[in-house]
Amino acid sequence: MIEFSCRLARARFTLDASFAAPGGCLALFGPSGSGKTTIAKLIAGLDRPDSGRIVVGDRVLVDTDAGIRTPVHRRRVGFVFQDGQLLPHLTVRQNLDYGRYFTPDDAAVAGFDAVVDLLGIGHLLAARPSTLSGGERQRVAIGRALLASPRLLVMDEPLASLDADRKLDILPFIERLRDELALPMIYVSHAIEEVARLATKVVRLSQGRVVAEGTPSDVFATALPDATRDRFELVSFLTGTAVRELPDYGMTVLAHPAGEITLPSRFGPPGKSLRVAVRATNVTLATESPHGLSVRTSLKGRVRSVALGDDASALVVVELEGGDRISALLTRLAVADLGLTEGRDVYALVKAVAIDERAVGSF
Incomplete structure (x- = not known):
């Protein structure tokens, strides 16, 4: 203590x-x-x-x-x-x-x-x-x-x-x-x-x-940026279990109740529990299951809250299947165009290369 x-x-x-x-x-x-x-x-x-x-x-x-x-x-x-x-x-x-x-x-x-x-x-x-x-x-x-x-x-x-x-x-x-x-x-x-x-x-x-x-x-990961923080400090934490490595591509795949999380590096044998930090600025939301995209990680969830900033920004918090939450920092225009309101089913998309290997740890 x-x-x-x-x-x-x-x-x-x-x-x-x-x-x-x-x-x-x-x-x-x-x-x-x-x-x-x-x-x-x-x-x-x-x-x-x-x-x-x-x-x-x-x-x-x-x-x-x-x-x-x-x-x-x-x-x-x-x-x-x-x-x-x-x-x-x-x-x-x-x-x-x-x-x-x-x-x-x-x-x-x-x-x-x-x-x-x-x-x-x-x-x-x-x-x-x-x-x-x-x-x-x-x-x-x-x-x-x-x-x-x-x-x-x-x-x-x-x-x-x-x-x-x-x-x-x-x-x-x-x-x-x-x-x-x-x-x-x-x-x-x-x-x-x-x-x-x-x-x-x-x-x-x-x-x-x-x-x-x-x-x-x-x-x-809890609130819109204010005078004491910037938008790049908004981070969510997801926990998954390594299920396979892709040695030909130098990648690791984690199992998560909301879908698979693909990491841009090799993190050890299957069965290992890993915590992944994802910046809100690196999360994209889709209202339909995505197809034909280069994005490897697609996690199913439901909009828990939407907070509109005084500027162009909006923070959308998604409750993922399995209980984790992920925050996405979007524009207010995107929120309006997609009709993102509390309870809306969405998919949270994260590019593998947007995940920093330094922010992946075992717990």
Whole structure:
């Protein structure tokens, strides 16, 4: 359990935020300057609030009213920075050993061999940081943080400096941390695909304030854009089971009660449960079963709600067969021409290439 309620005033920025979250992966999401990193540093003890209270598990780390300010080295918070910040004169093994140097063996979250295996860095132990790729450096940085036996792992934009391919390489390892170690995590990001894939709860920030919190579906798919969000942040989440791969085409097909979902990459063997994030701007609605289209995913459902914006936009939420909901951001003209009203049977269409592989995760 994480409880956070702090205020911090600076010359050009004020943070005044409160939230609580159970275990799992809590994502702090928002644009640059919204307060994400400030919150991460306050939890880790790298900055001090003017007032407030921070609790991790059963330990009070900060309570300004009670005069409690736990020193950084006693908080047991593992912190992974954007650039890894490995010690350049040490090998990978020595960097990892540095992580566990300050922690008693009986407090270990996981042993050295288990962490090395989990992160797939056994072949790098003799290498120095300067010879590693960006993704490899970040995996080593995560390993060093884990070997410090933290009660909480904080990752501050850990993939921000990586290209798309390296991000795809490292995201499965972060999933394994979440699922296999059951270690509470705070993941800081302004990349919606990463948050959609990893988070069990999201706190969305704007200008130092919490503007939304809840499950990814609660935060990203519920309302028309306003001043604190843009239309590309409207995302729906669908869960399906892999039923077959199409190796000749590099694709995976998921079974869903409303139809098949075709993904633009291979995601492992049949039987695997996957959560897929779909942007509302990438959803097309049809009032009849489509034929002769290049679109591979067609999901049957019924219009649950229609919200008309002040501009040209309209948000249509479709209740799919099986219970999932998918949002489509259309124009008000399209809503009028198609006669889209509550209760209308429709088909939600999604191009496979519009689905970002970074936003497909196992749950």
